[in-house]
Amino acid sequence: MGGYMIFKTRVLLLSIILLFLNHSPGQAADFPGKNWQQYAVAEEAGFSAKKLKLAKQDFEQSEAAGVLVIHNGRVLVSWGETTRRFRCASIRKSFMSALYGVYVGKEKINLNATLADLKIDDVQTLTAQEKQAKVIDLLTARSGIYHPAAHSTRGMEKNLPQRGSHKPGTFWYYNNWDFNTLATIFEQETEKGVFDAFKEDVADQIQMEDFALRFTHYRLEDKSKHPAYLFRMTARDMARFGLLFLNKGRWNGKQIIPEKWVVESTKPFSTELGRFSERGSYGYLWWVSELKGQRMYFASGSGGQRICVLPDANLVFVHVVNSYDNNNVRHGNIMNLLSLILEAKEGAPKAKPSLVDHKPPLRRQPKSVKVKSEILNKYLGSYRHRFLGKLEIGAGEKSLIMTTSIGKFELFPLDENKFFPEDIETPVHFQISEEESQRNTAVSILNENRKVKRVVFYY
Incomplete structure (x- = not known):
């Protein structure tokens, strides 16, 4: 019986030690699985x-x-x-x-x-x-x-x-x-x-x-x-x-x-x-x-x-x-x-x-519409932005892909000439150029707070 009590005491002490080790500074008590x-x-x-x-x-x-x-x-x-x-x-x-x-x-x-x-x-x-x-x-x-x-x-x-x-x-x-x-x-x-x-x-x-x-x-x-x-x-x-x-x-x-x-x-x-x-x-x-x-x-x-x-x-x-x-x-x-x-x-x-x-508010993306490929193809090409430099518009599966100096962004069509860029979320518009010098340029349109409210691509 005495040996059994010694064994139980040792198990208890070991459990306490492990408890402190598992909750020592720098060791988190839990991990997220698929969700937090x-x-x-x-x-x-x-x-x-x-x-x-x-x-x-x-x-x-x-x-x-x-x-x-x-x-x-x-x-x-x-x-x-x-x-x-x-x-x-x-x-x-x-x-x-x-x-x-x-x-x-x-x-x-x-x-x-x-x-x-x-x-x-x-x-x-x-x-x-x-x-x-x-x-x-x-x-x-x-x-x-x-x-x-x-x-x-x-x-x-x-x-x-x-x-x-x-x-x-x-x-x-x-x-x-x-x-x-x-x-x-x-x-x-x-x-x-x-x-x-x-x-x-x-x-x-x-x-x-x-x-x-x-x-x-x-x-x-x-x-x-x-x-x-x-x-x-x-x-x-x-x-x-x-x-x-x-x-x-x-x-x-x-x-x-x-x-x-x-x-x-x-x-x-x-x-x-x-x-x-x-x-x-x-x-x-x-x-x-x-x-x-x-x-x-x-x-x-x-x-x-x-x-x-x-x-x-x-x-x-x-x-x-x-x-x-x-x-x-x-x-x-x-x-x-x-x-x-x-x-x-x-x-x-x-x-x-x-x-x-943990259920944070998910990003609500505007509903995308289907646009004919012949319309999307009109927008393909290289554009020059005064501050952002070269912007490349390429074809996606059902959308456009905008390549910038910081990465690629999918442009989801909201109508035939208005698009929603993932992550950036500032509307992108495509507009036919009125003069040759305007063609293949992109311009940021600012609001009253000097923030970009949309970017216009002239094709």
Whole structure:
């Protein structure tokens, strides 16, 4: 009997230890399946509904399009457009970090290989010093290579240091050349396309709801051999990616990204960030900081796209902005909103909170009509927009496809000359040109708030 009691005591102790391990900081208590679960009552998650309402007011007064907050693997907050795909912008770089984690773990990529070893070059030939940059230098934005790069902002290229001014590994500079060239190296070493690998190794594994390869795009420019790799994604899919990192690369018991990589890539590697100093420090394609005394790392895209992971709070915060309309929310304002949400935490969550299926409002697309192919064919061709550059209109199965510098968008016909572009959602009109100089041009028509209310293509 005494031996039996000792056995029971050991089992009880083991159960308690496992309970604490399963609920330790950085380990979410739950995962979504095909769909998310949501707290029925904020207080049962340990949050004040009244304080969250104040945070929502802050959100509604900004140009943000959507916010999604995940706590213990469940939806705590869902505001605005969380099922509409927006441009991820530079969040793509943290996606690349995840892919490197997978394939470094498979020993397909050597972080200490130099560009000379890998035979990497560019339109402007690399110098001997530049070719000594290692893969790890590109991952940490410390290559010392200051070349023009695809999809770079004016600020990036205007402020480029002089070539040769810094040896590889010695100086941090946020440069799309490093980030784009990582894709070239990845595809060369793994023999897989970036987007195919992301779908297979990340998106499918964590059951992203809205991701498909047609929402990705390579942007190649004459200035460089190395294209930018662009994503459009919904907030609810970004939240899954954040939750994967919160759980140190594990998803429902399966290790998707090596835990060692998640830990190393989200450590502060560079702390002298110049004009980006408000963001704290930089890891392997992740920004690393703290907020309200809590450690935080985040993926960041221009305009206000964010995936923030706070391990100690067991929380993922996703913030999206409609950058198609050139809306913008400053970093400080985003952090203020997140602070308000953190301040709403008042206690521990209930052991068995009431949960409901998360059912966000779905995008309501106007009803499409059938238009004869001979009419659609009149609109095919290349158009020039003053700000957007070249726009290509091609044929879809029952629609048109608009190819832009940021991706392809299906145009659903609403009548013979009016179309609804997926994701962008700003109406597109086709109109016969009145003079030759107008033909094959596209013009944005603005409303009283200087926002685009429609785009007219003159054929």
